[in-house]
Amino acid sequence: MSQLPPSPRLDSAEAVAAHLDLLVTIDPRLSAVRDFAGPVQPRITQPGxxxxxxxxxxxxxxxxxxxxxxxxxxxxxxxxxxxxxxxxxxxxxxxxxxxxxxxxxxxxxxxxxxxxxxxxxxxxxxxxxxxxxxxxxxxxxxxxxxxxxxxxxAQHPDVFPAGDLALLKAVHHGLGLDARPTIRDMIGIAADWHPHRSAAALLFWRYFAVMRDREGILL
Missing domain, CATH: 1.10.340.30 (Hypothetical protein; domain 2)
Structure with a gap:
């Protein structure tokens, strides 16, 4: 099993990859999502x-x-x-x-x-x-x-914006769910990805972007 870098925060591509390595051991369904999404980059914005x-x-x-x-x-x-x-x-x-x-x-x-x-x-x-x-x-x-x-x-490693529409669409498609999850559903699904929920969010945003570019906006 991969080890996290010295800082657990998602402040580099290497840190994101380390979190994702651990995430797919928690939920093997995400391995196929990761393969489709390709490399996942952090999103870093000035704090304050x-x-x-x-x-x-x-x-x-x-x-x-x-x-x-x-x-x-x-x-x-x-x-x-x-x-x-x-x-x-x-x-x-x-x-x-x-x-x-x-x-x-x-x-x-x-x-x-x-x-x-x-x-x-x-x-x-x-x-x-x-x-x-x-x-x-x-x-x-x-x-x-x-x-x-x-x-x-803050590059926090364990946050999942469950109300984000792109994430709801991506999780629906990526996990093959029967229906798009509600926010309440999404909170429950993401709870299983603790303590790597931020990496999961980055992964599904990337998945959504690839799906959008290849097949149009997910409905």
Whole structure:
């Protein structure tokens, strides 16, 4: 059986591969999923305020749209610092492509950070479930945003965003399930992949991308 690298966090392709090696021993069904998906890369985003703002940018929009909006947003002077973000007007931020609700969510996060009520360094020290609870206590941050932040910005090894539609579609197809799992179903399925749930999520995102490119969007 493969051993994990010195850091269990998913901060390199080698770390992801080591987690996947262990994951397929837990659930052999994932071996075929991995073979189809090919190499799986980590997703690494700057932590803290820039990271959470980028995750929020990606809420309920396509990957291409999120990338375009983010490229405009990050060019706004002061956009990536909570103190200077608060000096930006709603018109400036929405001009980059943010909705009004996303502008207000990021503003509330900036205000919480400036007030010392939201500490991303502290977040890094918490177990996944506690970290999710810590984040969702702040207005505008739901479970998906919290879980994706932990995966991409903290490289946490054991998080699965069960509400992600692409993951639900990919698991439905990849595991040959009779029906697309509900979020509740998905939480139960992913529980069996502990403590490598983040690697499982990366694997199924990659699986979904390959299926999309070869056969069109999964329905």
């Amino acid at each position: 305020f820039p990271g959470i703002a980028k995750v929020i940018t990606g809420q309920q929009v396509s990957v291409a749209s999120a990338a375009a909006i983010w490229s405009r947003f990050e060019q706004l002077p002061g956009a990536l610092d909570p103190v200077t973000y608060l000096s930006l007007s709603e018109a400036e931020v929405r001009g980059a492509g943010f909705s009004g609700s996303k502008f207000r969510t990021v503003r509330a996060i900036a205000e919480a950070m400036v007030a010392g009520e939201l500490d991303f360094d502290h977040l890094e020290t918490l177990p996944a479930e506690d970290a999710v609870r810590y984040l969702v206590a702040h207005k505008g941050i739901g479970p998906w945003t919290a879980e994706v932040y932990l995966m991409f910005c």
